[in-house]
Each structure stands twice: as C-alpha cells, then as structure tokens.
Amino acid sequence: MKTTTALLLCAALFLSACSKKEKPVETASAKERSCATMEVLSAKLKEDPTLAGRMAAIEANTARVLQDKSLNRLLSDGSILIPVVVNVLYKTSAQNVSDAQIQSQIDVLNADYNGTNSEYSTVPTLFSGVKAAVGVHFVLKSVTRKSTTKTSWSTNDAMKKSSQGGIDPTTPDSVLNIWVVGAMTGGVIGYAQFPGGSSATDGVVIAYDCFGNTGTATSPFDLGRTATHEVGHYLNLRHIWGDATCGTDYVDDTPAHNAANYGCPTYPHYSTCSGTPVEQTMNFMDYTDDACMYMFTAGQKSRMLATFVSGGGRYGFAH
Structure with a gap:
C-alpha cells in the first residue's frame, strides 16, 4: 500500500519523479486505452521552468490537508459543483456530437463521481470497504x-x-472546459491538465468517439469513462500504477500495480509488486475498458477534494 509520505518526496524530487514515461501509446486500431496526460505533463515541465514548483506546492498542500482531517471534512458534504463548458471542434457531421451525447457525458460524470453508476454495488468484497x-x-x-x-x-x-x-x-479558474475533437495523433483518446498548469490550456480533451454513452461513442470506450478518467487527472489523480513499474499514485488505499491493465482482466488479477496484491483493475485510473472500470477509493476522494482547499489548484470551484 502507498503512503502519503510519498507526497512530500514528490515535492522534493518532482521534476524527475513526474517525468517518467509510461507504456508507449497504442494505436487506435488496438482498441486499448491511451491517455497522453503524463506525456503532456512531461512536455509542459520542459517548456515552463516554474511549473514544477507550482505543482510541488500543490502536493505539499495536499499532504497538509490529508493530515488535517478538519480541513477535508469541510468538503465532504458533496457541495462542490463544477460548471462544464463543452467545446466541440468538428470536421465531419459525426464529429459534431449532439446535445444529447454531450448531456449523456455529464450524466456519466455525475454517476461515476457520486457512486450511482450501476456497477458501484458490484465492487468486489476485497475493495468494498474503500470504495467511495x-x-x-x-x-x-x-x-x-x-x-x-x-x-x-x-x-x-x-x-x-x-x-x-x-x-x-x-473562465478556466471556475469552469471545467472539455474539448471534443476528431482523431488525435498516436491513437490518443484523451488527456488532461493537472492543477497548477497554465489557465490558457486548462481542461480536458476527449476524442469524439469516446465521449458520452450514446451517438458516436464506440466500444470499448462507449460508456463515458474516458472523461471520468481524465477528470480524475484534472483533479490531481495519477494513474493507479504510478507511471512506473510498481510506482506510486500517492494514495494509501489503492494496491500497487506493476503496470497498466488493458481490456477486462479476470478478477482477481494479481500484481507482481511486493506482496503480490490483487490489483484494483476496476479503478477509474487504470487503463481498462469502459465496461470494466467503475470505482474510486476513499483515498482518491480525499486527494481530489484537497484540490478545492485554498492552495489546491481548484479552489475557484469551491468559492
């Protein structure tokens, strides 16, 4: 299990720890999830020498909030409301996703982030105590x-x-911007910007055929979970395998993963990391297909809510 002390280590060694390359992006024909968030972060860190310091400060603030439960309780009543602007860039009529498809994505986000998705009750017993x-x-x-x-x-x-x-x-300081686009190079289906980045580029990008759960959404990314995953990054979650072999996602209650999982792994799927824990392949921050990811943990919840505290990078949504 990961410990929150790793947050402070990341603050001290941020540039090297957060620039590690993940598994190379797969092609679209492989039908495997390909999120470019970490590659984009690596490029941004090189372009902007002040970004690492801002993100390190957010990590230190996150550690402070997680240690001071009175701060986190202020945000535990479900009162955070995130307005969303959807920016559609289209070349073909299919890429000009309908209003119904856009609303379906908003509905999916609300279900996934509030435990009302149909799969939430099917979380394996091993993880039912930490689902959130x-x-x-x-x-x-x-x-x-x-x-x-x-x-x-x-x-x-x-x-x-x-x-x-x-x-x-x-108004990216108080609005989540989502850009829906046609094909992206390298088979990428989405990416996000972490808290601390430039307001001029803040938000989430999703391919039109992986957006929402109707219209042009195409299997295996036709249930709107690409946006759920990317919004997780937007709220400061890392990939569950930590973008390194048995890496850390800075969350206590997610088991160590040796690498990303694809498709729909058979449960239980064991990690090769120390202690060979059962991997949480149904976590939204893995790379599994939409139909096979359906939970966040209490630790991930706390980490996301910490972004809404002053100094957390998403404070504008709470005030």
Whole structure:
C-alpha cells in the first residue's frame, strides 16, 4: 500500500519523479486505452521552468490537508459543483456530437463521481470497504461549436487556442472546459491538465468517439469513462500504477500495480509488486475498458477534494 509520505518526496524530487514515461501509446486500431496526460505533463515541465514548483506546492498542500482531517471534512458534504463548458471542434457531421451525447457525458460524470453508476454495488468484497462516492457534481453550462479543416489533432493543445484553429477556454479558474475533437495523433483518446498548469490550456480533451454513452461513442470506450478518467487527472489523480513499474499514485488505499491493465482482466488479477496484491483493475485510473472500470477509493476522494482547499489548484470551484 502507498503512503502519503510519498507526497512530500514528490515535492522534493518532482521534476524527475513526474517525468517518467509510461507504456508507449497504442494505436487506435488496438482498441486499448491511451491517455497522453503524463506525456503532456512531461512536455509542459520542459517548456515552463516554474511549473514544477507550482505543482510541488500543490502536493505539499495536499499532504497538509490529508493530515488535517478538519480541513477535508469541510468538503465532504458533496457541495462542490463544477460548471462544464463543452467545446466541440468538428470536421465531419459525426464529429459534431449532439446535445444529447454531450448531456449523456455529464450524466456519466455525475454517476461515476457520486457512486450511482450501476456497477458501484458490484465492487468486489476485497475493495468494498474503500470504495467511495466523491461528492462532486457537474452541470452543463454551455456548448461552443466550431467547424475545422483539421483531420487530426496532436497533444500540443492547439484545440485550446483560437489562434491555432481551436477554441479558447471559458473562465478556466471556475469552469471545467472539455474539448471534443476528431482523431488525435498516436491513437490518443484523451488527456488532461493537472492543477497548477497554465489557465490558457486548462481542461480536458476527449476524442469524439469516446465521449458520452450514446451517438458516436464506440466500444470499448462507449460508456463515458474516458472523461471520468481524465477528470480524475484534472483533479490531481495519477494513474493507479504510478507511471512506473510498481510506482506510486500517492494514495494509501489503492494496491500497487506493476503496470497498466488493458481490456477486462479476470478478477482477481494479481500484481507482481511486493506482496503480490490483487490489483484494483476496476479503478477509474487504470487503463481498462469502459465496461470494466467503475470505482474510486476513499483515498482518491480525499486527494481530489484537497484540490478545492485554498492552495489546491481548484479552489475557484469551491468559492
């Protein structure tokens, strides 16, 4: 099990610890989840020498909040409301996702973050004591649509900049911006920006065929869990395997994973890490298919809620 003391270690060694490369991105034809969040973070750390310090301060603040339970209790009543602006960039009519598809994604986020998804009651007994409803709610604020001639997008954040053919974010300090785009290079289906990054590029990017649970959403990413996963990053969660062999996600109650899991692993799936724990393959922060991920833990909940405390990077949503 991971310990919160690792948070302070990350603050001290942030640049080296958080730049490790994960498993190479798979192609879209492989039908495996490919989140580019850590690759994007690595690039941002190189571009902006002040980013590591800001994120280290957020990690130190997270450790303080987790140690001071009175601070975390202030946010445990489910009162956090996150307005969402969906920015749709489309070349084809299929990429111009419908209002119904957009609302389906908002509904999925609300279910997954509040433990009302249908699979929540099926969490294996081994993990039922740590599963958690986060108590964060999402409401659609507006939809912005823009036609484009681009056939694919890279992870350089062009979709977030009107000067590069994209759409500028709307008040990112108090609104979650989600960009829905056509194909992304390298088979990437989504990525997010961690707290502490530039407001000019803050938010989440999702491929149009992995967005929501209706319309153009395509199996095995047709249940809206790509956005659930990426919003987890947006709220400061790491991949459950820590982007390293038996790495840390800075959460106490998630078992050590030796690597990402893909598809739908048969339970129980044992880790090769010390103690050979059963891996939590149904956690939203693994790489399994949409149908096979359906829980956050209490530790992940606390880490996410810590972002809404002053100094946590998402304080604007709480005030």
